Amino acid sequence: MRAPDDLRALAERYLGELALTPELGGLATSMRYALAGGKRIRAQLCLATGEAVGAEPETLLPAAAALELVQAFSLVHDDLPGLDDDAERRGRPSTWAAHGIGVAILAGDGLLAEAFRLALTYPNPGVARELATATLGMIGGQYRDIGGDETDRDALNRLKTGALFRASVCCALWAADVPEREHGAWRRFAEELGPLFQIVDDVLDGDGYVLTHGLHGARAKADEAASRARDRLAAIPADTSVLGAIVDGLATRTA
Amino acid sequence: MRAPDDLRALAERYLGELALTPELGGLATSMRYALAGGKRIRAQLCLATGEAVGAEPETLLPAAAALELVQAFSLVHDDLPGLDDDAERRGRPSTWAAHGIGVAILAGDGLLAEAFRLALTYPNPGVARELATATLGMIGGQYRDIGGDETDRDALNRLKTGALFRASVCCALWAADVPEREHGAWRRFAEELGPLFQIVDDVLDGDGYVLTHGLHGARAKADEAASRARDRLAAIPADTSVLGAIVDGLATRTA
Numbered sequence: 001m002r003a004p005d006d007l008r009a010l011a012e013r014y015l016g017e018l019a020l021t022p023e024l025g026g027l028a029t030s031m032r033y034a035l036a037g038g039k040r041i042r043a044q045l046c047l048a049t050g051e052a053v054g055a056e057p058e059t060l061l062p063a064a065a066a067l068e069l070v071q072a073f074s075l076v077h078d079d080l081p082g083l084d085d086d087a088e089r090r091g092r093p094s095t096w097a098a099h100g101i102g103v104a105i106l107a108g109d110g111l112l113a114e115a116f117r118l119a120l121t122y123p124n125p126g127v128a129r130e131l132a133t134a135t136l137g138m139i140g141g142q143y144r145d146i147g148g149d150e151t152d153r154d155a156l157n158r159l160k161t162g163a164l165f166r167a168s169v170c171c172a173l174w175a176a177d178v179p180e181r182e183h184g185a186w187r188r189f190a191e192e193l194g195p196l197f198q199i200v201d202d203v204l205d206g207d208g209y210v211l212t213h214g215l216h217g218a219r220a221k222a223d224e225a226a227s228r229a230r231d232r233l234a235a236i237p238a239d240t241s242v243l244g245a246i247v248d249g250l251a252t253r254t255a
Numbered sequence: 256m257r258a259p260d261d262l263r264a265l266a267e268r269y270l271g272e273l274a275l276t277p278e279l280g281g282l283a284t285s286m287r288y289a290l291a292g293g294k295r296i297r298a299q300l301c302l303a304t305g306e307a308v309g310a311e312p313e314t315l316l317p318a319a320a321a322l323e324l325v326q327a328f329s330l331v332h333d334d335l336p337g338l339d340d341d342a343e344r345r346g347r348p349s350t351w352a353a354h355g356i357g358v359a360i361l362a363g364d365g366l367l368a369e370a371f372r373l374a375l376t377y378p379n380p381g382v383a384r385e386l387a388t389a390t391l392g393m394i395g396g397q398y399r400d401i402g403g404d405e406t407d408r409d410a411l412n413r414l415k416t417g418a419l420f421r422a423s424v425c426c427a428l429w430a431a432d433v434p435e436r437e438h439g440a441w442r443r444f445a446e447e448l449g450p451l452f453q454i455v456d457d458v459l460d461g462d463g464y465v466l467t468h469g470l471h472g473a474r475a476k477a478d479e480a481a482s483r484a485r486d487r488l489a490a491i492p493a494d495t496s497v498l499g500a501i502v503d504g505l506a507t508r509t510a
Contacts, residue, residue: 023395025404082356101337113390125380135368140278149280
């Protein structure tokens, strides 16, 4: 079993060497710009889940990359002036600020379409179906976030953050051809990852749950989410030690 | 065999009744707005191809709808101020002009993701793979069209228009489980549809090929494309009479 850092390095190398569809031409430059610098947590989760169910992590790399491409797609579009209007992302100009609005719209579209292309390299269409479900949830979440529909924070996070974390685990199950009857325990674990990630994010940024629950209240909620995630991992009949380490990392991260 | 108009009506009804993913919430309104008013040529081609290879057109409807959703996605995003900046589409305000830029970005994203969801309702992942290839080509074409890469008109049209026409025929082959060894003759036919459509479009709009070849020259090129499409249809061992009628319609359309 490879450690989380090794899995991250594996994903990073694969993404760095990923051949984009030639027809995209020069658009690839802005797509790679948008893809750079992520923490690769979703890829790690996918690879670690795959290894836990007995697959070689290398065989999970297209699915892991697809998840990171969907994440990058959502950030590129959400940052646009017509949406969140963020000129900065990960300490440098966001994609539209660096490459222009039109190119950023197309770069996001290209990342999403490439993600499906990668997910569709598997014979099992479950990988791409899982990705479509997650993407639709994220889009619905962003629509609520810009004020389109009234919603509460938990429901919003379930869509905006939770959907892709769920897919990070479940895409690996489909890619590794785990029978559907065995997915339940994994899905229950995957459900906890979005809340865990989001609450810690809010603690680090001092917003979201911190505004409604105070710093200590939010910290306590994060610990509860981590604890539930560990309990649910324990219910899975497999060696989930690396996933446990990823959960610990999510709970204690400082950036 | 159903006539082209019946196939269009079938597609129109299916699109009108299509249940969008509930998580999209109120975004569905702008997505339906973007989807309204198309000529449904791509859906017609898909349904007619399906019927020619012996499938019930009804079984092709999710694939036909997916093609129309991808087409609508590309129009919504291309019309945005950051790209072509068109405030009008099909004689009424374009989606961003009617619903705002942010909502239009998300509506396009939602249409694309729903298209993949629909394509993935088939057990055969070839439908969704074909759609991904076409979408990537269209995005690359639009990137060239806004000046991203130098290209000639034929290459541009092959990506911007041709890719989805090709997929309109080929998605039907995958959905109907036509063995891959029989796809060749169909693909050669499908290759002619993009040029045929685009040259007639330019004749009707007085731009593109009309500017380089003159009105009569462009008209002659359209007739040649229609003639090649009919020849290639004739090489397919199936009853392609409805597809022939669609080709005639594309060659003689006045809107």
